[in-house]
Amino acid sequence: MSSKSYKSLVEKFHRIGVIGDAIAFLHWDQATMMPEGSASQRAEQLATLSVLRHEILTKNNIDELLDKSSNINIEKNSWELANLREMKRIYAHATALPTDLVDAQSRANARCEMEWRGARNDDDYERLLPYLEEVLKLCREVAFAKSEALGLSPYDALLDQYEPGAKSKNIDFIFSEHANFLPNFLQEVMEYQRTLPDLVIPKGPFKIESQMGLGKKFMAAIGFDFDRGRLDVSHHPFCGGGSEDIRITTRYDIDDFSSSLMGIMHETGHAMYEMGLPKAWRYQPVGAPLGMAIHESQSLLIEMQVCRSRSFLNYAGPLMQEFFGVNNNELGIENLYRLYTHVEPGFIRVDADEVTYPAHIILRYRLERALISGDLSLPDLPTAWNDGMQKLLDIEPPNNRLGCLQDIHWPSGDFGYFPTYTLGAMIAAQLYYAAKLDISSIESEIEEGKFSTLMTWLNKNIHSHGSRFSADQLLNTVTGSSLDPAIFQSHLKNRYLN
Amino acid sequence: MSSKSYKSLVEKFHRIGVIGDAIAFLHWDQATMMPEGSASQRAEQLATLSVLRHEILTKNNIDELLDKSSNINIEKNSWELANLREMKRIYAHATALPTDLVDAQSRANARCEMEWRGARNDDDYERLLPYLEEVLKLCREVAFAKSEALGLSPYDALLDQYEPGAKSKNIDFIFSEHANFLPNFLQEVMEYQRTLPDLVIPKGPFKIESQMGLGKKFMAAIGFDFDRGRLDVSHHPFCGGGSEDIRITTRYDIDDFSSSLMGIMHETGHAMYEMGLPKAWRYQPVGAPLGMAIHESQSLLIEMQVCRSRSFLNYAGPLMQEFFGVNNNELGIENLYRLYTHVEPGFIRVDADEVTYPAHIILRYRLERALISGDLSLPDLPTAWNDGMQKLLDIEPPNNRLGCLQDIHWPSGDFGYFPTYTLGAMIAAQLYYAAKLDISSIESEIEEGKFSTLMTWLNKNIHSHGSRFSADQLLNTVTGSSLDPAIFQSHLKNRYLN
Numbered sequence: 001m002s003s004k005s006y007k008s009l010v011e012k013f014h015r016i017g018v019i020g021d022a023i024a025f026l027h028w029d030q031a032t033m034m035p036e037g038s039a040s041q042r043a044e045q046l047a048t049l050s051v052l053r054h055e056i057l058t059k060n061n062i063d064e065l066l067d068k069s070s071n072i073n074i075e076k077n078s079w080e081l082a083n084l085r086e087m088k089r090i091y092a093h094a095t096a097l098p099t100d101l102v103d104a105q106s107r108a109n110a111r112c113e114m115e116w117r118g119a120r121n122d123d124d125y126e127r128l129l130p131y132l133e134e135v136l137k138l139c140r141e142v143a144f145a146k147s148e149a150l151g152l153s154p155y156d157a158l159l160d161q162y163e164p165g166a167k168s169k170n171i172d173f174i175f176s177e178h179a180n181f182l183p184n185f186l187q188e189v190m191e192y193q194r195t196l197p198d199l200v201i202p203k204g205p206f207k208i209e210s211q212m213g214l215g216k217k218f219m220a221a222i223g224f225d226f227d228r229g230r231l232d233v234s235h236h237p238f239c240g241g242g243s244e245d246i247r248i249t250t251r252y253d254i255d256d257f258s259s260s261l262m263g264i265m266h267e268t269g270h271a272m273y274e275m276g277l278p279k280a281w282r283y284q285p286v287g288a289p290l291g292m293a294i295h296e297s298q299s300l301l302i303e304m305q306v307c308r309s310r311s312f313l314n315y316a317g318p319l320m321q322e323f324f325g326v327n328n329n330e331l332g333i334e335n336l337y338r339l340y341t342h343v344e345p346g347f348i349r350v351d352a353d354e355v356t357y358p359a360h361i362i363l364r365y366r367l368e369r370a371l372i373s374g375d376l377s378l379p380d381l382p383t384a385w386n387d388g389m390q391k392l393l394d395i396e397p398p399n400n401r402l403g404c405l406q407d408i409h410w411p412s413g414d415f416g417y418f419p420t421y422t423l424g425a426m427i428a429a430q431l432y433y434a435a436k437l438d439i440s441s442i443e444s445e446i447e448e449g450k451f452s453t454l455m456t457w458l459n460k461n462i463h464s465h466g467s468r469f470s471a472d473q474l475l476n477t478v479t480g481s482s483l484d485p486a487i488f489q490s491h492l493k494n495r496y497l498n
Numbered sequence: 499m500s501s502k503s504y505k506s507l508v509e510k511f512h513r514i515g516v517i518g519d520a521i522a523f524l525h526w527d528q529a530t531m532m533p534e535g536s537a538s539q540r541a542e543q544l545a546t547l548s549v550l551r552h553e554i555l556t557k558n559n560i561d562e563l564l565d566k567s568s569n570i571n572i573e574k575n576s577w578e579l580a581n582l583r584e585m586k587r588i589y590a591h592a593t594a595l596p597t598d599l600v601d602a603q604s605r606a607n608a609r610c611e612m613e614w615r616g617a618r619n620d621d622d623y624e625r626l627l628p629y630l631e632e633v634l635k636l637c638r639e640v641a642f643a644k645s646e647a648l649g650l651s652p653y654d655a656l657l658d659q660y661e662p663g664a665k666s667k668n669i670d671f672i673f674s675e676h677a678n679f680l681p682n683f684l685q686e687v688m689e690y691q692r693t694l695p696d697l698v699i700p701k702g703p704f705k706i707e708s709q710m711g712l713g714k715k716f717m718a719a720i721g722f723d724f725d726r727g728r729l730d731v732s733h734h735p736f737c738g739g740g741s742e743d744i745r746i747t748t749r750y751d752i753d754d755f756s757s758s759l760m761g762i763m764h765e766t767g768h769a770m771y772e773m774g775l776p777k778a779w780r781y782q783p784v785g786a787p788l789g790m791a792i793h794e795s796q797s798l799l800i801e802m803q804v805c806r807s808r809s810f811l812n813y814a815g816p817l818m819q820e821f822f823g824v825n826n827n828e829l830g831i832e833n834l835y836r837l838y839t840h841v842e843p844g845f846i847r848v849d850a851d852e853v854t855y856p857a858h859i860i861l862r863y864r865l866e867r868a869l870i871s872g873d874l875s876l877p878d879l880p881t882a883w884n885d886g887m888q889k890l891l892d893i894e895p896p897n898n899r900l901g902c903l904q905d906i907h908w909p910s911g912d913f914g915y916f917p918t919y920t921l922g923a924m925i926a927a928q929l930y931y932a933a934k935l936d937i938s939s940i941e942s943e944i945e946e947g948k949f950s951t952l953m954t955w956l957n958k959n960i961h962s963h964g965s966r967f968s969a970d971q972l973l974n975t976v977t978g979s980s981l982d983p984a985i986f987q988s989h990l991k992n993r994y995l996n
Contacts (some may be wrong), residue, residue, distance in 0.1 A: 018546040021539065022520060029523060033531070037725035038743035041519065045740075048516040052550060227535035242543075245536035 005068035006080070009087055010284065012060055017283030019053045021242030028247050031234040057094045066091060079286055082468045086285030089150075089164060096149035097142060105138045109413035116411035123401040125382055132411060133378055136371055139415050143372055155372045158416030163291035163423070165470045168369065170483070171419050174426070175362045177485045182359055182392060185489070189343050189355055189496045199338045202330040204255040211257045214323040215250065215264040218316065222268050222302065223455045225275060237263045239270035239299075243282050246271040257324070258339060262303055269302030270295060272455060276463025287466045292417065294471050296424025297431060298462065304354050304425065305432040305491070306454070308340040311447040341495060345393040347402035354425070355496060359392040361422040364407070368415050427475065429488040431462070434479040503566035504578070507585055508782065510558055515781030517551045519740030526745050529732040555592045564589060577784055580966045584783030587648075587662060594647035595640060603636045607911035614909035621899040623880055626909065631876055633911050634869055641870055641913075653870045656914030661789035661921070663968045666867065668981070669917050672924070673860045675983045680857055680890065683987070687841050687853055687994045697836045700828040702753040709755045712821040713748065713762040716814065720766050720800065721953045723773060735761045737768035737797075741780050744769040755822070756837060760801055767800030768793060770953060774961025785964045790915065792969050794922025795929060796960065802852050802923065803930040803989070804952070806838040809945040839993060843891040845900035852923070853994060857890040859920040862905070866913045925973065927986040929960070932977040 023046060030042050066088055074081050112131035119128035139158070146157035159166045216231060229241065234249035241247035248267035252260050273289060281287030289295050306312050310333075317333040320326075329335055343353045349360040367384055370376035376384055385404040390396050397403035409417055435457050436442050442454050461478045472482055521544060528540050564586055572579050610629035617626035637656070644655035657664045714729060727739065732747035739745035746765035750758050771787055779785025787793050804810050808831075815831040818824075827833055841851045847858040865882055868874035874882055883902040888894050895901035907915055933955050934940050940952050959976045970980055 015546055015550075018543055019550075022524060022543045022547060025524060025527060025543070026520060029527065033728065034743060035725050035728060037723070041740065041742040045516055045520045045523075048513060049520060052513075052517075225535070227533050230531065230533060242539065244539040245532060 003069060003072040005065045006072065006084070009062065009065050009069060010083075012056055012062065012065075013087060013090075013285055014283045016053050016056050017243075017285075017288075019049055019056075021283075023049050023053070024240055024242040025245075028240040028249075031236070031238065031240070032232045032247075032249060054094060057091060062087075062091050063095075079281060079468060083281070083284050083286035086164075086288070086467050089160075090285055092149050093146065093161065096146045098145075101138065101141060101145065105135075105142060105413060108134045108138050109411075113408065113412040116405070116408065120401055120405045123399045123405065125400045125405055128405070128411065129378060135411065135413050136378060136415075139413055140372055140374075143415075155369055155416065158372065159419070160416075162417050163293045163420050163471070164467075165472065166291070166293065166419075166423070171365065171423070174483060174485050175358075175365060175419070175422070178358055178422075178426075178489070179362050179392065181485070181489050183394070185492065186343070186345065186355060186393070192497050193343060196338065197334070199342055200330050200335050202256075202258065202326075202335075202339070204257070206254060206257040206324050208252045208254060210323045210325075211252050211260055214257075214319065215261055217319065217323075218261070218265060218307075219268050219271075221449050222265075222272065222451045223275075224268050224271055228275060229271060231264065237267055239267045239274065241274075243274075243277075246274045257320075262307060262340070265307040266299045266303040269299035272302070272458070273298040273463050276459040278464050278466045281466055286468055290465075290467050290469075290471055290474070292420035293423035293427060294462065294474070296420055297427035298458070300425050301428040301432050301458070305428050306446060306451075308354070309443070309446070309495075310337055311443045313337050313340065314447045315449045343496060345395050347389070347395065347397045348406055355492060356393060358422040358425065359389075361418055363388040363392055364409075364418040365422075367404075368410070368418065372415060423483065426483055426485055426488040427471070429491040430475065430479050430481075430484060431458070433487050433491065435461075501567060501570040503563045504570065504582070507560065507563050507567060508581075510554055510560065510563075511585060511588075511783055512781045514551050514554055515741075515783075515786075517547055517554075519781075521547050521551070522738055522740040523743075526738040526747075529734070529736065529738070530730045530745075530747060552592060555589060560585075560589050561593075577779060577966060581779070581782050581784035584662075584786070584965050587658075588783055590647050591644065591659060594644045596643075599636065599639060599643065603633075603640060603911060606632045606636050607909075611906060611910040614903070614906065618899055618903045621897045621903065623898045623903055626903065627876060630909060633909065634876060634913075637911055637913050638870055638872075653867055653914065656870065657917070658914075660915050661791045661918050661969070662965075663970065664789070664791065664917075664921070669863065669921070672981060672983050673856075673863060673917070673920070676856055676920075676924075676987070677860050677890065679983075679987050681892070683990065683994075684841070684843065684853060684891070690995050691841060694836065695832070697840055698828050698833050700754075700756065700824075700833075700837070702755070704752060704755040704822050706750045706752060708821045708823075709750050709758055712755075712817065713759055715817065715821075716759070716763060716805075717766050717769075719947050720763075720770065720949045721773075722766050722769055726773065727769060729762065735765055737765045737772065739772075741772075741775075744772045755818075760805060760838070763805040764797045764801040767797035770800070770956070771796040771961050774957040776962050776964045776966075779964055784966055788963075788965050788969055788972070790918035791921035791925060792960065792972070794918055795925035796956070798923050799926040799930050799956070803926050804944060804949075806852070806993075807941070807944070808835055809941045811835050811838065812945045813947045841994060843893050845887070845893065845895045846904055853990060854891060856920040856923065857887075859916055861886040861890055862907075862916040863920075865902075866908070866916060870913060921981065924981055924983055924986040925969070927989040928973065928977050928979075928982060929956070931985050931989070933959075 026042060026045055026049070030039075034042060066084070069084055074084070108131070112128070112135045115131045116128055119125065140154070143154035143158050146152070146160075147154040150157050150160060152160060153168065155168050156166070159168060212231070216226075219231065220226065228244050229246035229248070232247065232249050233251055235251060237248070237250045239246065239248045248264070248271050250260050250263045250267065273295060277289065278287050307316070313333050313336045317331065317336050320336070321331045324331065341354070343355045345356050346352060349357070352360055363385070366388065367376060367381065370384075371378070371381070381404050382400050386396050389403070409415075435454060439453055439457060442457075445451070445453055462474065465474060469477070475481070475483055524540060524543055524547070528537075532540060564582070567582055572582070606629070610626070610633045613626055613629045617623065638652070641652035641656050644650070644658075645652040648655050648658060650658060651666065653666050654664070657666060710729070714724075717729065718724065726742050727744035727746070730745065730747050731749055733749060735746070735748045737744065737746045746762070746769050748758050748761045748765065771793060775787065776785050805814070811831050811834045815829065815834050818834070819829045822829065839852070841853045843854050844850060847855070850858055861883070864886065865874060865879065868882075869876070869879070879902050880898050884894050887901070907913075933952060937951055937955060940955075943949070943951050960972065963972060967975070973979070973981055
């Protein structure tokens with residue numbers, strides 16, 4: 001296929017992709033290298049490049065080119081057809097909103113995010129409320145405008161920004177299945193844990209250079225290509241950079257190596273996805289990662305499925321002892337496994353373990369659905385939050401700082417993002433289960449520090465497809481079924497009740 | 499003044515300036531952080547942003563806006579008028595060349611630069627010749643096209659890219675004055691040096707952290723604002739980054755702290771210029787640095803005039819001893835002064851001392867003038883080079899590796915750049931002389947590690963003017979005369995014969 005209009009679209013989206021890369025590096029620099037006094041000039045650079053990218057998308061008769069390209073002879077299931085589909089989706093999102101709404105939203109989100117930092121510190125929900133009301137009001141306007149443009153329900157239109165094709169109808173079902181499963185299961189886990197030997201928290205100090213060296217050793221073992229990427233330090237760990245140059249970050253705590261190390265493994269999972277995207281479609285929409293749920297599935301597959309397993313710890317434990325020069329029970333494999341699979345309900349999402357994490361997400365998902373639909377109003381949010389925590393985890397936050405004030409997502413206008421965390425966890429379980437069925441030696445190889453078989457499998461089945469198929473198509477092809485919470489639940493049972 | 503057309507120009511050039519900043523950070527990242535395997539994606543980002551910037555300049559009826567703005571009522575000597583002048587110059591350079599010439603040149607330069615690396619290593623001028631012929635041919639086409647567009651001689655049109663307003667007629671005069679002065683003076687210096695106690699080269703190792711710590715201490719003393727800038731490592735030291743975030747680099751040699759330290763001082767001089775540019779005109783052409791000669795004058799004023807002086811070394815010597823934990827003759831102030839003012843004719847420009855450096859530049863200036871005019875052909879370059887070295891420094895390179903193959907400038911198409919190095923050195927001498935006349939305490943303050951009086955003077959007289967005045971206007975205002983090589987010569991006599 002080689003129509004003139006399609007070719008012209010490819011050129012324009014290539015340019016958009018390259019600008020996106022430049023933006024990504026400026027973001028990375030901001031989080032890792034930039035001195036604090038330079039924030040406003042960086043904001044200006046990012047804003048200017050974003051506007052340029054938006055203009056290329058909206059001021060280049062892209063709609064006309066898309067129309068013309070729809071009529072041309074194109075092979076079913078081809079990369080090109082998928083590329084056109086993604087171009088249309090991106091264009092629809094970009095043009096769904098009037099400019100003044102985009103401006104108003106970005107200003108309101110920035111103001112509210114700023115206010116949130118203080119309000120959270122002071123546990124002062126009332127102070128945040130008027131700002132959050134404005135954010136929610138504009139976000140609902142966005143949801144309704146995109147709903148019309150995309151032919152989706154308002155909430156699904158928001159979801160589609162983060163996880164293309166995801167439908168709240170399916171998520172409702174999956175999450176309610178899991179919400180039914182969770183309370184009893186959690187009780188069983190807590191009872192089972194009481195029968196185990198006490199967990200001993202490893203005592204530091206653990207030299208930062210040793211933590212870094214160990215992290216890089218595991219990254220390299222998993223397949224991270226340091227000729228096309230880096231590991232650095234930032235306040236909030238992330239996977240950034242751009243094509244051919246993936247940059248992950250972590251932060252170190254000299255008294256606790258364990259969370260930084262798992263953080264590095266998590267970001268390495270993201271990085272392997274980015275590094276494995278199809279080179280031939282670099283900078284094209286179809287060459288991009290599928291969405292946040294699949295992306296999160298790749299990080300959680302490495303962090304949760306692989307690195308918190310006994311197989312991995314059999315390989316990693318002796319290396320930890322070697323790097324930290326410690327050879328005691330604290331870093332013994334049994335205690336490490338206890339450490340990395342310890343379950344304890346708590347108030348804070350980012351500190352939650354694998355078992356209780358979905359409860360935090362299900363709560364947020366239900367609340368944001370109700371906020372967007374109008375069934376819940378913001379003044380009632382704290383009560384609704386605390387009720388939900390009570391039901392799902394049987395604990396009640398003593399204040400809003402440990403409750404509905406803890407996350408940045410809503411204050412910065414990110415409604416529709418939360419569910420991707422738990423969808424990712426479930427997809428990870430389903431993929432890893434399928435991989436082990438396909439290739440029975442995977443776990444024994446990991447025990448020897450060999451990850452290439454697993455990574456080749458992931459590359460072949462997930463990474464190399466970019467956005468060619470929907471997440472649902474991909475899951476069906478690779479695992480034989482759509483997302484099935486039962487597989488995740490069975491993983492949890494195997495790990496936490498045995 | 500507030501005409502609509504001028505306002506529109508300001509907006510467009512603002513955007514061009516911000517994109518330029520983004521490009522600068524990607525360059526910095528490439529030189530300091532980027533893994534090697536990512537070179538091609540970075541090249542693509544840089545090319546895309548450059549094209550975008552060029553398009554904003556050439557596809558936005560800027561010419562029409564410039565015409566309209568010429569007729570409006572505008573105050574003489576105002577910032578706005580100077581801004582318009584710079585806009586016109588930038589636009590004239592950008593539109594002087596047909597696109598295919600720009601493309602051909604950038605490809606030829608890149609190819610030749612690549613070939614040069616191997617040819618220099620193998621001392622193989624013949625291998626480079628066909629590539630260099632192509633580069634020169636295209637550069638001459640550029641010179642003639644710009645000559646027509648700018649109303650300058652072909653060589654002056656090239657000069658104008660690096661040093662706006664500079665004229666080869668003046669440079670001819672200044673350089674021939676200096677070429678007459680140099681041979682006898684050099685002989686006197688060599689004789690005088692023989693009467694001095696032997697120079698003892700300080701022996702390392704000098705810990706890299708100590709070198710870095712010392713460099714940062716001097717940077718901070720001079721006034722470098724670490725809240726708006728950084729010091730890092732790169733293979734070729736430079737001053738980069740962008741507005742409000744100046745990033746300088748160095749490279750360390752554990753056996754020799756002296757060159758890295760002076761390198762840091764040199765780049766700090768550049769950085770102070772960038773940090774002191776007028777904030778109100780950030781991103782506008784008139785807010786930019788004047789040109790390469792004035793820029794180099796700021797780095798050389800710090801490195802050569804200040805930091806190789808006895809006053810500075812009286813302050814710095816004890817700190818060097820403290821940071822390196824050494825207290826011997828090698829780091830005694832007398833030996834440090836001998837070290838930093840040691841003169842010895844050599845083949846390599848970048849290793850040259852303050853006295854012999856101009857000879858390297860005068861040679862290159864004369865040769866490139868002749869290459870552009872057609873009076874010299876490339877096959878005759880090696881002989882002409884060696885003859886010139888013989889005449890100016892009384893030494894003859896044993897091969898082309900130590901001769902005409904040593905610099906990257908010509909292979910990468912940079913004709914017209916070389917003279918700015920020595921113009922900068924001379925301007926530095928003239929400015930520092932004027933500063934000391936204005937404020938007699940400057941040297942005694944430096945002896946105590948206080949630089950604020952000097953830096954305030956430089957900011958008031960140079961940095962804060964951006965590109966409002968020409969270099970010649972600025973020199974006349976600040977020092978009472980145009981560039982006068984006699985002041986530089988008198989500085990050399992004072993330093994090297996006393």
